[in-house]
Amino acid sequence: MAEKLRIVAERGACPAAGAELADLASESVIACDLKGFIQYWNPASEALYGWPAMAMLGRRLGEISASIPLDSEHWQQLLREGRWHGPVRRCTATGSQITVSVRRTVRYNELGEALDVVEYGRGASIGVAEIGTHAAAEPQGGGAACWELDISGAHALLSPASAPEHPHDALGPDQEDALERLLSLARIVDVNDRTVRLFGGNADRKQMVGQPMANFWPAETRSVLTRLLAEVAACGPSQIIRRRLDQAQCVLRDATLTAWRSVAGGRNTAFLMVHGAAAGDRTAWELQASEDRYRKLIHYMPTALWQVDARGMGEILDRLRAEGVTDIASFLTEHPEIVELGKDVVCVTEVNSGAISLLGGRCAADLIRPVRYLFTGTPDTAKRIMIAHFEGRRNHAEQGRILTLNGRMRDVLFHVTYPMPPEQMDTTFITIEDITERLRTETQLRQLQADHAHAARISTLGELATSIAHEVKQPLAAIVTNAETSLRWLSRDDVNVEKLRQLTGRIISSASRANDIIQHVRSMAQRGERERTSLHMSEIVEEALLFVRHEIEARRIDLAITAAPSCPRILGDRIQLQQVIVNLIINSVQAIAQAESTERRIRICIGSGPPGALGFSIHDSGPGIAPDILDRVFESFFTTKVDGMGIGLSVCHSIITAHGGSIEAENHPRGGAIFRFSLPAQPHEARD
Amino acid sequence: MSNSPRIAVVDDDEAVRESLSDLLQVLDLPCRSFDRAEAFLTAYASGAFTCLITDLRMPGIGGVELLRRMKALGGPMPVIVITSSTDHSTHRDVMENGAMACLTKPIRGEELIHHLRALGYDCDKGRGGGR
Structure with a gap:
């Protein structure tokens, strides 16, 4: 339905090219039919009011008015005179009110019949009292992540008997369970770009549509969302419910959730908007999510990986360079104590599951210590790794042997990747591939x-x-x-x-x-x-x-x-x-x-x-x-x-x-x- | 026999060739050696030889082929073939092609001398009086 309305908006009131231009405008541009149903809503409108286009198309403009009788009076005047301008009070998505200076124009066809209304709006002087809430609700440039959810499947669960009377109260385990199911039953009807970016992971909009909400919503704040949806389902259509996520729920820090039942076309859908707190497009939330993915990827990848901090060695090598050492290989041969020092100075900072199993450790802590233990099998490997470090190479690879914590000797391939500015210099990666079996097979084959x-x-x-x-x-x-x-x-x-x-x-x-x-x-x-x-x-x-x-x-x-x-x-x-x-x-x-x-x-x-x-x-x-x-x-x-x-x-x-x-x-x-x-x-x- | 008829030795193996020459030398039998049958055939035209001792398997013209050519040339010159082969059919082949004898390597000196005596060569000239 929202899709259909959007098409109407583009083909009717605002021709495609016009809509495209208005998309780029810094002023709020809204097109409505003569009854006030919104057909076009540009990104500047979203920035001004906090409501994304997806949530607004098909709704009446009057719904966000803070003073409905006054507004309908202005509307009548507009239809009579073809033009109207003046200040209006509007409700933002976060629940605050703002004053907007608007100009409205009626557009006519060749026969002189009224077609639609275009409204241009600009934030007027904001009262001191409003600044705080407005600033918090509207981070610079960031729009809301908007979801339209089909909650019809959840209705059985939300019969008056099972709906919590006081949603803010603690829920019993049974209710928690029922609400958990609610999240699986709530299917995604539509999402906007920001939702795809923030919550989609690798999925695009098409892949998200039709999926249960539970597949994309972060687990930490799931209970907040389920309660909110339960409330929305229990409420009347015009009622808007807001939740502010508290500081403790770190991923969604300072975020506001806004939800309401859809009133357009008698559909049984709920809209949910999430306003992030972080500035810029890559919110802390998004960064955290990507870091989590990265961490998981590293942890479970089949290659054994060590992350080491070789800055201490880097300083030693820098000092040697400053003292005029150029032939580092001969120097280290003459000064084996430097190599030995390096084995203690360079520390492992992180290892993955592959590393733990290769070394036969019980947990990561067994391996988080100076790198000396990596070189018990082939002590000279450490020297060659230092030479490559000194020479500023990106990578170093060699075959060697490694003595595991349980005393087995394995044939391995060492691969070192050194950090280069502007990367974080505290992270050198060492991957170690166990090639014992491969070598054995090769020997057998030979x-x-x-x-x-x-x-x-x-x-x-x-x-x-x-x-x-x-x-x-x-x-x-x-x-x-x-x-x-x-x-x-x-x-x-x-x-x-x-x-x-x-x-x-x-x-x-x-x-x-x-x-x-x-x-x-x-x-x-x-x-x-x-x-x-x-x-x-x-x-x-x-x-x-x-x-x-x-x-x-x-x-x-x-x-x-x-x-x-x-x-x-x-x-x-x-x-x-x-x-x-x-x-x-x-x-x-x-x-x-x-x-x-x-x-x-x-x-x-x-x-x-x-x-x-x-x-x-x-x-x-x-x-x-x-x-x-x-x-x-x-x-x-x-x-x-x-x-x-x-x-x-x-x-x-x-x-x-x-x-x-x-x-x-x-x-x-x-x-x-x-x-x-x-x-x-x-x-x-x-x-x- | 001051002007002893010459014996030709043909063998591609230098060590064998030299050893045969040396044996004939100690018997005071003048000889000339060739490393290939082709080289011998060129020299043969001069008719300077009275006997031929040849190897069987050689690069180029082999022993049996050499026997055939000798027969074709019509010369009545006796040929003694020496070979490392112990194969009966090889020996038969050699004899059927007109060889006087077919000896197996390593040959025993007495055996060769026996055949040379039969051909009228004096093999006892250098013998000391004590023997």
């Missing part, structure tokens, strides 16, 4: 991948036994022959000592070569996670050839390797990467052998891949890969070979992926298959 690669390696070594035997037999053959030759020299009359020395030297070098090969095979057969080391891909390829050279030669395949001179080093597991090369070469050799191609060659290129990566490619002269299986070649147990297991390429894929790289297969435009992989280049600073 182990699993390593186990898988190992199993595949053993299987490959089995397949390559002949090749490996051939590699070992070469130096052994040389040793045996050299030893025999030596014996023959010794049994000659003309013993050639120089030659004997040479032969013995050759025996030694062949023996150590045999030993190297065995060593190499053994490391290939070993299980376990190895350290990642700085590697050159061409070395890896060279070492891998030990296992497959014989295969290549036995099948009379021509192998060519080209390595770009400037290809980057990589960080990786030497054995696993050799395994990749071995598998890729075997794959190529088998493809060529299977196809019995006349052209039998493998081309390996080592060079720069995408930016910041090493690229490797192996191109064979085999038949290539059927297009329909191209995207399956890296799947486990996928094979096109009669005696294949489908392990080789899938292991390549898992090893390259575990090294942070990627591998792909395609057919070369000039025939044959080409496999390419890239691995991240080793960062420069990490090089040894």
Whole structure:
């Protein structure tokens, strides 16, 4: 109904553009029909009288008159003469009376028929007695938060029997309960912008409409409101009820509640207006509400959060800076006592529930003390946090360990956010994320991948036994022959000592070569996670050839390797990467052998891949890969070979992926298959 | 046999090649070694060799292929193949392609000498009188 009236007001008396202009006027502008029903009420009117437009549209202007007979006389005069001006006494929303100097004009259509009345009003000189109440009722710029509530559902509850006779008296528990239900039954019909802003939380006007009042009204003053609504429901329509909230109800400090039953159109709704006391738009109430929300958010968020006051440390660091310290890292290394001091000077001021549970504390108080306890696991973390503080960085993050209050060591990620002016300098945030489980899972995954690669390696070594035997037999053959030759020299009359020395030297070098090969095979057969080391891909390829050279030669395949001179080093597991090369070469050799191609060659290129990566490619002269299986070649147990297991390429894929790289297969435009992989280049600073 | 016919040694493995040369040297049998079959074939055209000792698996032309080419060239030169393979079919393949012998690495000197004697080489020249 109020909505409908507003539309009438805009389309009829005040055309949209006019209404918009009047919205901005500093003078009160009110439009009424000829009977005095209000159709437009501008914000200045709200500021002057305290009544928001929502509460006034559809009501008679006379209702706020302090002297009705006089007012109706003036109205008659206006309709006769088309104009009227003079002072009027009006009742404000807070119950006080003010004198307003008004000018009223009747508007006519083309036929000369009266259309409506526009009233311009300005606060006249206010009597001394009125100043106090007026000032309190009308904070600068702040309008009322207005609600229209449907209380029809609450009627059963408010039958004369259950309505409190003396609403100011203390209520019994039963009545309290009934009134509590009343608040749930009172549904929101409409609210104004200020209500949305103050009470809505994250809801907008549309979301508030239709909801129970109880969803939005602050709990602390709920009983005041329920009593007020009960009274309103029990009263006649014209009666306005006011409550002033006392100081003790801190959130609504100095607020006035005004409520009445709706008289327009016989609806069963109640209007409620709240006049806030704080100046400006962001009232103390609103701030408090947002702070409460913030506090709750912080408290229950899943990240463990510490709020610390690091100002004491900031002062120490400032003093050091003033004394000319620039290299804070070296300084703190030389003066560990400063770091130790910092651990006692910097205090935790607040922690959330996540922090308490991470540290295994019973309550916040267990953790509100100097920060020393955060650094028992990795004492150097404190130093690095101080360095970042000194250097004026916004954030610092590092991985470390923390000893909980119940003596468990956890792997964690520290993240520090330092305050920057104009923020409050007493608040540095430290979040600590427990990554113990994540690290454990990662370790397990790495182990699993390593186990898988190992199993595949053993299987490959089995397949390559002949090749490996051939590699070992070469130096052994040389040793045996050299030893025999030596014996023959010794049994000659003309013993050639120089030659004997040479032969013995050759025996030694062949023996150590045999030993190297065995060593190499053994490391290939070993299980376990190895350290990642700085590697050159061409070395890896060279070492891998030990296992497959014989295969290549036995099948009379021509192998060519080209390595770009400037290809980057990589960080990786030497054995696993050799395994990749071995598998890729075997794959190529088998493809060529299977196809019995006349052209039998493998081309390996080592060079720069995408930016910041090493690229490797192996191109064979085999038949290539059927297009329909191209995207399956890296799947486990996928094979096109009669005696294949489908392990080789899938292991390549898992090893390259575990090294942070990627591998792909395609057919070369000039025939044959080409496999390419890239691995991240080793960062420069990490090089040894 | 002052002007001993030369023996050719072909093996891609340097240590094996050198050891065979040294063995032939202590037997006072002049030889020349090659690291690839291709290199030997180039030198073979001159007809300077009376016997060939070759490895089986080598990059490029392998031992069996070399036997075939030798046969095609028509030379009656005897060929002794040495291989690390213990595979019967490999040995059969070698013999079917006209090798005089197929020895398994590591070869025993006596075995090689036995075949060289059969070819008429004097392997006892350097022997001391005490033996």
